[in-house]
Amino acid sequence: MVAALSVAPNAAHSEFQGDFFRITCAPELGIFRFEVMTIGGDVAERAVQDSAEAIADRYGLYYSGMLYDIAPSAEDPQKFVLSETRSRSVRCNLNANVIDVSFEPKLLRSSVTAILTARIDGILVLKKLPFDNSDRDGRHINSFSFTVGNPNLILDGAAVSLDSISPYGPQFFISKGYRFDGDSFLPLTDFVSVYDEMLEATPDVP
Amino acid sequence: MNCSHTNPTTRIQRLAAALFLVGLLPAIFSHAAQANFVIPIARVECMPEFGIVTISQKSIRGERVTCSLKEQPERIAEKYGIYDISSYFIFEGEDEDPPNPRIVGSRTKTIECQLAEHHVSITLKPDTSRPCPSAVTIRLTLEIEGVRIIENLIFERSCIQKDTISLVNFNEDGEFILLTGTFDDARKDELGVHFVEDFTFNLTLDEFRPDRSGQDPLSPLKTFEDVLEAWRLRQPPR
Numbered sequence: 001m002v003a004a005l006s007v008a009p010n011a012a013h014s015e016f017q018g019d020f021f022r023i024t025c026a027p028e029l030g031i032f033r034f035e036v037m038t039i040g041g042d043v044a045e046r047a048v049q050d051s052a053e054a055i056a057d058r059y060g061l062y063y064s065g066m067l068y069d070i071a072p073s074a075e076d077p078q079k080f081v082l083s084e085t086r087s088r089s090v091r092c093n094l095n096a097n098v099i100d101v102s103f104e105p106k107l108l109r110s111s112v113t114a115i116l117t118a119r120i121d122g123i124l125v126l127k128k129l130p131f132d133n134s135d136r137d138g139r140h141i142n143s144f145s146f147t148v149g150n151p152n153l154i155l156d157g158a159a160v161s162l163d164s165i166s167p168y169g170p171q172f173f174i175s176k177g178y179r180f181d182g183d184s185f186l187p188l189t190d191f192v193s194v195y196d197e198m199l200e201a202t203p204d205v206p
Numbered sequence: 207m208n209c210s211h212t213n214p215t216t217r218i219q220r221l222a223a224a225l226f227l228v229g230l231l232p233a234i235f236s237h238a239a240q241a242n243f244v245i246p247i248a249r250v251e252c253m254p255e256f257g258i259v260t261i262s263q264k265s266i267r268g269e270r271v272t273c274s275l276k277e278q279p280e281r282i283a284e285k286y287g288i289y290d291i292s293s294y295f296i297f298e299g300e301d302e303d304p305p306n307p308r309i310v311g312s313r314t315k316t317i318e319c320q321l322a323e324h325h326v327s328i329t330l331k332p333d334t335s336r337p338c339p340s341a342v343t344i345r346l347t348l349e350i351e352g353v354r355i356i357e358n359l360i361f362e363r364s365c366i367q368k369d370t371i372s373l374v375n376f377n378e379d380g381e382f383i384l385l386t387g388t389f390d391d392a393r394k395d396e397l398g399v400h401f402v403e404d405f406t407f408n409l410t411l412d413e414f415r416p417d418r419s420g421q422d423p424l425s426p427l428k429t430f431e432d433v434l435e436a437w438r439l440r441q442p443p444r
Contacts, residue, residue, distance in 0.1 A: 026286055028270070028278065028285075029268070029275075030268050030271060031266065031268075039256055039258065040377065040379070041256070041257060041379025041380065042379045043256055043257030043258075043322065043377075044256045044257065044258070047255040055256075058255075059253065147266070147267070147268050148268060149268045149269060150268060158404075171404045172403065172404060173388065173402070
């Protein structure tokens with residue numbers, strides 16, 4: 001898989017911490033990757049305010065704020081609530097395979113993650129799979145990737161040690177390859193069961 | 207795609223693939239084995255719009271990857287910021303009869319990234335000491351505004367211990383340098399499996415500046431021990 005920005009950002013000077021969905025579509029390399037990432041800082045904040053679409057075109061970085069609206073709560077105008085979410089669809093033609101993804105934001109208490117639907121050559125492999133179902137407790141799916149010629153689609157993520165006192169860490173990399181066997185592939189849809197399978201497939205997580 | 211002719215680069219990749227198939231590389235790469243070349247790549251992403259530059263290392267595999275990196279390295283570098291680390295080895299002995307290619311040195315690749323307020327210089331070269339013959343890793347030198355932050359730092363120091371730098375990132379907002387990776391924390395379960403723990407921490411450019419008032423500047427990070435020591439010093443007390 002392509003190395004990429006895939007971890008928490010620098011503790012940037014400003015308070016802006018933007019959640020992004022990143023798509024790497026590299027036909028020359030036969031690689032597709034969708035990942036959730038965070039970029040912080042004043043410069044990043046200005047970039048998404050001024051040119052979010054241009055950033056998406058140039059880097060494949062989709063700012064999550066492009067995909068939802070918030071409005072003052074009817075009960076308490078001091079609070080804001082989610083008023084609308086939008087999905088975004090992207091096609092990646094790797095020549096040998098075509099990947100179609102549709103993603104939308106899922107708002108957690110203090111961050112945003114993705115809900116991803118993916119098709120490989122028209123076959124549904126991820127069906128509205130949330131990448132997280134909690135609020136930054138460290139347990140999450142981070143990326144979905146597929147490489148031409150590799151029979152497995154790969155999910156990477158992070159786990160927290162069961163004996164950890166704090167839910168915030170330390171974190172451990174987890175990963176699972178799901179064999180893509182065409183029409184008989186059962187689409188992945190439930191975060192908890194997928195997370196547990198990833199955990200089980202990664203032997204050295206304490 | 208005709209990619210069948212050999213050169214020293216593919217010999218390295220085939221050696222890695224062969225060792226991979228006999229079971230040495232699964233200790234390094236977590237995904238299921240595949241009869242294919244394993245390519246060590248460095249990725250350098252310069253994003254002036256975000257004020258960040260990121261250097262990371264991973265291994266990717268696949269025939270198309272192999273061919274593309276060999277046949278159009280400049281295009282792949284320009285479009286994706288991806289560099290085939292093993293292509294910077296210098297070989298001898300290719301003309302011998304029979305050919306007996308040996309690594310005798312390495313070339314360096316310097317990438318300049320101009321952000322809004324900072325000039326960043328990244329120098330990559332493959333590690334020729336190669337403690338694990340099947341694995342190729344980079345040595346990174348990083349300078350920001352002429353201040354050396356990292357000097358010849360090896361990203362993977364062993365093929366047994368999973369002590370690995372996976373990503374170095376500079377964010378000019380706040381002048382933070384983020385390092386992330388994994389280390390073998392030396393605990394073992396009853397099966398002897400080592401636990402691998404992630405680390406992520408920030409340094410600031412200011413800590414390395416020579417003109418800090420009253421304080422000695424940090425020395426450039428040169429070894430994995432330097433990185434771990436810097437991380438431990440920044441951990442909250444348990």
